[in-house]
Amino acid sequence: MSNIKISTKNLDLYYGENHALKNINMNIKAGAITAFIGPSGCGKSTFLKTLNRMNDLVDNVKITGEVKIDGEDIYDPHVDVTLLRKKAGMVFQQPNPFPMSIYDNIAYGPRIHGIKNKAQLDEIVETSLKNAAIFDEVKDRLKKSALGLSGGQQQRLCIARALAVSPEILLMDEPTSALDPISTMKIEDLMADLREKYTVVIVTHNMQQAARISDDLAFSLVGEMVEFGDTKQIFSHPQDKRTEDYISGRFG
Numbered sequence: 001m002s003n004i005k006i007s008t009k010n011l012d013l014y015y016g017e018n019h020a021l022k023n024i025n026m027n028i029k030a031g032a033i034t035a036f037i038g039p040s041g042c043g044k045s046t047f048l049k050t051l052n053r054m055n056d057l058v059d060n061v062k063i064t065g066e067v068k069i070d071g072e073d074i075y076d077p078h079v080d081v082t083l084l085r086k087k088a089g090m091v092f093q094q095p096n097p098f099p100m101s102i103y104d105n106i107a108y109g110p111r112i113h114g115i116k117n118k119a120q121l122d123e124i125v126e127t128s129l130k131n132a133a134i135f136d137e138v139k140d141r142l143k144k145s146a147l148g149l150s151g152g153q154q155q156r157l158c159i160a161r162a163l164a165v166s167p168e169i170l171l172m173d174e175p176t177s178a179l180d181p182i183s184t185m186k187i188e189d190l191m192a193d194l195r196e197k198y199t200v201v202i203v204t205h206n207m208q209q210a211a212r213i214s215d216d217l218a219f220s221l222v223g224e225m226v227e228f229g230d231t232k233q234i235f236s237h238p239q240d241k242r243t244e245d246y247i248s249g250r251f252g
C-alpha cells in the first residue's frame, strides 16, 4: 500500500439534491497516470475537484466519506487549503494564463509562497518552463505577455505554472481538448516525462489518449465508478458490460 498517493473511501458528493458522486472507493498510485473516462455529466470533473477541495468554492455542496493524500484526511478542519492546492495543482481544459508576462505567470505562485529572491525566481521560472517543454519557444520573450502565445503554448505555460510551486500531484481536467493534434502530442509527451516524478490524475474524453498515456483507468456512469484498474487490462478485457460498450463506442 506504500505507493498509494490518494485514496477515497465511501466518498459521496451532492450538489443540492443532485447526488453527483456515489460511494467512490479507490486507490490512486504515486508516480502513475490515472485517467478518468465516462460520458458527459458522470462526475469526472467533480471527482477531480474533490482531490484539492476546489468544490469548497461551490455553494450547496455536501461531501461525505474520506479523501486521503499521503494517508492524511484532506477534509480535516485543520488542513491548510492553500498548502493542499500547492501539493495538488490543477490544469484546466481552457488554457488560462494570467494577463501578465510569461515570467510573471510562472513566478506568481512561488512569490505567493514567499520566494522573493530574484536569482531563485529566475531559476524556478527556467526549470519550470524546461520541465513543461516550452522553454526554448519562449526564452527570448519572457517579459512579453503570455496572452500572445498560441493555445498549445499557453497550455504548456499553465503546466509550467502548476509545476513552479513544486506540487506532488497534477490534476488535469481535459487538458488537451481545446488543442490541435500537434499540441496534444506535445502535452502527451510531456505527461510521459512527468510520470514517476508526479502523480497525475487526468480527465479525458479521448479514449485513445487514455489508452496511450495512462497506467490506470477509471470508467464512471452517472456518479458511479463502474470499473477501475490497469488500463491495458480494461481495454483488452473489461469486466463490466457497460465498460465494454463504452470503450467499443456502442454507448451514448
Ligand SMILES: Nc1ncnc2c1ncn2[C@@H]1O[C@H](COP(=O)(O)OP(=O)(O)OP(=O)(O)O)[C@@H](O)[C@H]1O
Pocket: 015, 018, 020, 038, 039, 040, 041, 042, 043, 044, 045, 046, 047, 058
Ligand atoms: N457547480 C455545480 N453546481 C451544481 N451542479 C453541478 C456543478 N458542477 C457539476 N454539477 C453537476 O454534477 C454532475 C457531474 O458534473 P461534472 O462536471 O463533474 O461531470 P463531467 O463528467 O466532468 O462532465 P463533462 O465530461 O461534460 O465535463 C452533473 O449533473 C452536473 O450538472
